[in-house]
Amino acid sequence: MVESIEDLRRICQAQHAKSDFRKEPFVGWYGYYFSRRTSIYITRLLVNARITPDQITWAHLIIANLGAILFLSQNYWHSVLAALFLHLSMILDSVDGELARYKSYKGARELNIEGTYLDFVGSFLVGGIIFFNIGLRVFLNPPYTLSVISLWLPRILSFIGSPLFILVLGFLASLCYILRWLSWSLAFIYTYADLRHLSPPDKDVEARKRAQVRYKSTIHKFEPVYTFVTHWHIIITIITVAAILDVLYIIPLFYGTILPLIWIAYVYLMFLQLRHKRGEKSVQCN
Numbered sequence: 001m002v003e004s005i006e007d008l009r010r011i012c013q014a015q016h017a018k019s020d021f022r023k024e025p026f027v028g029w030y031g032y033y034f035s036r037r038t039s040i041y042i043t044r045l046l047v048n049a050r051i052t053p054d055q056i057t058w059a060h061l062i063i064a065n066l067g068a069i070l071f072l073s074q075n076y077w078h079s080v081l082a083a084l085f086l087h088l089s090m091i092l093d094s095v096d097g098e099l100a101r102y103k104s105y106k107g108a109r110e111l112n113i114e115g116t117y118l119d120f121v122g123s124f125l126v127g128g129i130i131f132f133n134i135g136l137r138v139f140l141n142p143p144y145t146l147s148v149i150s151l152w153l154p155r156i157l158s159f160i161g162s163p164l165f166i167l168v169l170g171f172l173a174s175l176c177y178i179l180r181w182l183s184w185s186l187a188f189i190y191t192y193a194d195l196r197h198l199s200p201p202d203k204d205v206e207a208r209k210r211a212q213v214r215y216k217s218t219i220h221k222f223e224p225v226y227t228f229v230t231h232w233h234i235i236i237t238i239i240t241v242a243a244i245l246d247v248l249y250i251i252p253l254f255y256g257t258i259l260p261l262i263w264i265a266y267v268y269l270m271f272l273q274l275r276h277k278r279g280e281k282s283v284q285c286n
Contacts (some may be wrong), residue, residue, distance in 0.1 A: 002044060002047055002048060003044075003047075005040055005041070005044060008040055008043060008044055008047075008098075008102070009040055011101065011102055011105050012040065012043060012097075012098035012099075012101045012102050012105075013036055013040065013098065030090075030233035030234075030237065031094065031233070034087075035087075035090050035091050035093070035094045035233075036094050036098075038091050039091045039092070039094035039095045039098060040098065042091065042092075042095050043095050043098040043099055043102065046095070046099055047099065047102050047103075051099075052099075053096040053097070053099045053100035053103070054096070054118065056092055056095050056096035056099060057092075057093075057096045057118055057119045057122070058118075059092055060089045060090075060092035060093045060095075060096060060119075061089070061118075061119075061122040061123075061126060063085050063088055063089040063092065064085065064086060064089035064122075064123075064126040064130075065126060065129065066082075066085055067081075067082040067083070067084075067085030067086045067089065067130070068082070068126060068129045068130045068133050069082075069133070070082035070085065071130060071133045071134050071137055071248070072133050072136060072137050072140075073137075074137070074140070074141045076246055079243040079246070079248060080243050080244060082243065083236070083239055083240040083243040083244075084240075086130075086236045086239065086240070087236065087240070089126075090232075090233070090236065093119065093123070096119065097119075120181075123232065124177065124178055124180075124181035124182075125178065127174075127177050127178075127232060127235070128174040128175070128177050128178040129174065130174075130239070131170055131173035131174040131177055131251070131252065131255060131256075132170050132171055132173075132174035133170075134170055134239075134248050134251045134252055135166055135167045135168075135169060135170015135171060135173070135174075135251075135252040135256070136167060136170060137248065138163060138166045138167070138170070138248065138249045138252065139163045139164065139166060139167035139170075140163075142163040142166075143246075143247075143249055145247070145249065148161075160253075166249060166252050166253065166256075167252075168256070169252040169253060169255075169256025169257065170251075170252035170256060171256075172256045172259065172260055173251075173252055173255040173256040173259050176259035176260045176262070176263040177230070177255070177259055179263050180230065180259065180262060180263050180266060229258055229262070230258075230259065230262060235255075238251070238254075239251060
């Protein structure tokens with residue numbers, strides 16, 4: 001017998017939807033009010049099916065890639081459909097985690113790091129593809145608005161309305177979105193590296209809390225700003241609005257500018273973290 005929706009929420013979502021919303025209300029609303037509200041009904045249909053969480057992860061990545069490909073089309077409704085595909089992929093992104101937690105709760109399988117890694121890597125690669133495809137779409141078929149922008153701007157700034165400039169910004173947004181997540185991953189691994197050398201009994205909660213505090217004190221100094229701007233839930237919401245209003249060219253213009261700045265800030269903070277830790281080690285040696 002399948003549990004009720006309320007019981008499934010307690011098993012599969014108790015530690016995620018509410019906590020995400022409380023910690024990050026500006027981005028957690030998407031999961032709290034939309035994706036997790038919807039995903040639990042799909043999870044309920046799949047709990048007794050012979051479908052693994054990894055298969056759901058692959059489905060979520062395939063649908064997201066289909067959305068990325070549709071952005072290359074010049075048809076307005078294809079753009080809207082592509083945005084809807086992104087939202088569907090986010091619902092499935094919640095389903096794979098819920099299904100994995102349910103099967104772990106029932107003892108059918110253990111939570112595996114491979115599935116989490118696939119989900120993580122696949123998501124930021126898809127994000128990079130989407131940014132580039134939108135830039136390529138604008139380059140292949142420049143909207144009339146860009147020509148108007150070029151005419152109204154001073155000659156020295158007229159390149160902003162150039163389709164080639166939009167393509168370059170799309171590439172920069174794609175590259176820096178991927179680099180941002182790689183930087184985040186390296187920072188996370190680096191911060192917790194000292195815990196890997198401890199024996200299992202020593203990996204207590206206090207040690208993890210100390211490492212987490214050190215991590216947040218440096219890499220997350222400007223967390224409220226970059227989280228609101230670069231969180232994937234916010235990005236696909238902005239892309240959806242841009243697709244409906246038929247102004248997709250603003251995506252590479254905005255993110256091609258802001259993401260490189262955020263990545264540079266990330267690298268700088270990681271450098272400060274490394275220098276600080278080296279200073280701690282030299283003091284301990286002395």
